[in-house]
Amino acid sequence: MHPHLSYLYAFFGLFLIGCGIISVLFLGWKAKTALVSGGTFGLLALIAGHFLNQAQSWALYLGVAEAALLTGIFAWRASAAFLTLTKLLQNKDAVAIRQKSIAFIIIATMFLMALFVLALSAMFLKGVLTEIG
Known part of the structure; x- marks a missing residue:
């Protein structure tokens, strides 16, 4: 099971760098x-994926901790961007609304992906730890 989870962390890392x-x-x-x-958190996720693929149990803890941390950070940043966007809608500044909308969509997507990675990591945590030994 750990190769699949390591691929998930690798994808998550590339996703973060791409965002x-x-x-x-x-x-x-x-x-x-x-x-x-x-780039920083993407590199950490890639490292976690690589070393989890090498059956290193600490990499699983790194991946779970990173996903949990980023879930909280991105939830906070997405809610802050949404509140700013609602204030901008009242001012009707088209350029600022466009930029904040793009920022909100990117951050909200990153939040959803971090939540997904965290959920899958939690679901398979026990099985991967017993498999790694």
Whole structure:
């Protein structure tokens, strides 16, 4: 079972890196924090996936901890972006609404993916730990 979970972490890492790149492409260099955080956490997820594939149990804990941390962070950031977006809708600033809408969609997608990875990790945690030994 651990190869499948390791592939999930690898996909999650590539997804996070891709979201960082997409943020910069759509929003410009003011989204460089998304690029840095997506790259950093994406690399951590890739490391967790690689070492889990090598049957290292600590990599599973790294992947679960990262998914849990990112679920909380992205939930907070998505709710903050949504509240800012609702305030911008009252001002009717089309450019700001467009940029904040893109940011909200990217962050909300990252939240959903982190929640999905966390749920699958929790579901298979016991089985993977017994398989790794």
